[in-house]
Amino acid sequence: MEAMVLWTIVFRLILDINNLWDRKLNSFELNKIFMALLLTVLILMGINGLTGAIFEDEHMASNAFPIEVETETVVAVDVVVEQGPSLADLLAVASVEKGHKVFKKCKACHTPDNGGKNLVGPNLWNIVGRTKGALDSFSYSSAMKAKGGEWTYDDLDAFLKKPGKFIAKTKMSFAGLKKAGDRAAIIAMLRTLSDAPVDFPAVEAAVVDAAAEVSGDVSEEMSEASENEHQ
Numbered sequence: 457m458e459a460m461v462l463w464t465i466v467f468r469l470i471l472d473i474n475n476l477w478d479r480k481l482n483s484f485e486l487n488k489i490f491m492a493l494l495l496t497v498l499i500l501m502g503i504n505g506l507t508g509a510i511f512e513d514e515h516m517a518s519n520a521f522p523i524e525v526e527t528e529t530v531v532a533v534d535v536v537v538e539q540g541p542s543l544a545d546l547l548a549v550a551s552v553e554k555g556h557k558v559f560k561k562c563k564a565c566h567t568p569d570n571g572g573k574n575l576v577g578p579n580l581w582n583i584v585g586r587t588k589g590a591l592d593s594f595s596y597s598s599a600m601k602a603k604g605g606e607w608t609y610d611d612l613d614a615f616l617k618k619p620g621k622f623i624a625k626t627k628m629s630f631a632g633l634k635k636a637g638d639r640a641a642i643i644a645m646l647r648t649l650s651d652a653p654v655d656f657p658a659v660e661a662a663v664v665d666a667a668a669e670v671s672g673d674v675s676e677e678m679s680e681a682s683e684n685e686h687q
C-alpha cells in the first residue's frame with residue numbers, strides 16, 4: 457500500500473521535474489522539489505514504523521476452539537482422494553440404473569437378456585463368473601479362448617477399460633470406458649444379468665462415503681453427456 461503511494465508520488469514528481477525543466481527551472485525550484493521528495497520518503501518511512509508499532513504481530517498461542525478430528529477417517533478419505541477409489545469401493549456404491557445408460561454403448565453388439573441372441577458380440581447373460589469365451593453358439597477369437605479363467609470383477613474392469621490391452625487381438629473392437637465410475641456402473645449392471653448374482657468384493661466401510669462422492673461426480677457428468685447425446 458505505502459509502496460504504491462510512494463511510487464505515485466515519485467512518478468508525479470518526475471513529471472513535475474520534467475515540466476519545470478522545460479520551463480527552465482532555477483535552482484531554487486529544484487531545491488524545493490528535492491526537499492519535497494525527501495520529505496515524502498521520510499513521512500512514508502514514519503508511517504511504516506508506526507503501523508508496525510500499533511499492529512504488532514499477535515501470534516495466537518493456540519486455537520481458541522480446538523477442532524477435534526478423528527484422524528483415522530481422515531487418513532482413509534485422503535487415500536481415496538489421492539489414489540482414486542478401488543474397484544471394490546466403486547462397486548459398493550455403483551448405480552445399476554446408470555449401468556443401463558452406459559450399456560447403450562454395448563447394445564449394438566451385445567444382448568443382455570437370458571436366452572438373448574448373439575450379435576456381433578456374445579450374449580452377456582450370466583457373464584460375471586462365466587468362463588471367458590464360453591458360449592458354444594459364438595465364435596470367439598482365439599485370443600479370447602486362450603486367455604482362460606473366469607470373468608471376475610477385476611478382469612471385467614481391466615477388459616472394459618481397454619479391451620485390446622487386456623486381450624491383445626480380441627475381436628471386440630471397442631475403445632473402452634475410460635472413467636472408472638462408468639466401468640463400475642456397467643459392471644454392477646452386468647452383475648444383475650443372472651439368477652444368482654455374484655457377490656461384490658468386500659470394502660472397508662470408511663471409504664464408501666468418499667467413493668460415493670467420486671461416483672456422484674461421475675454420474676452427473678454422465679447425465680450431462682447423455683443429455684448432449686440426445687440433442
Ligand code: HEC
Nearest residue numbers: 561562565576577578588589590596597600626627628630
Ligand atoms: C463393436 C462391437 C462391440 C461393442 C460395442 C462391445 N463389444 Fe463386447 N464383445 C464384442 C465381441 C466381438 C466380443 C468377442 C471378443 C473375442 O472373441 O475376442 C466381445 C466380448 C465381450 C465380453 C466377453 C464375453 C465372453 O463370453 O467371454 C464381454 C464381457 C463384453 N464383450 C462386454 C462388453 C461391454 C460391457 C460393452 C460395452 C461397454 C461391449 N462389450 C461393447 C463386441 C463388442
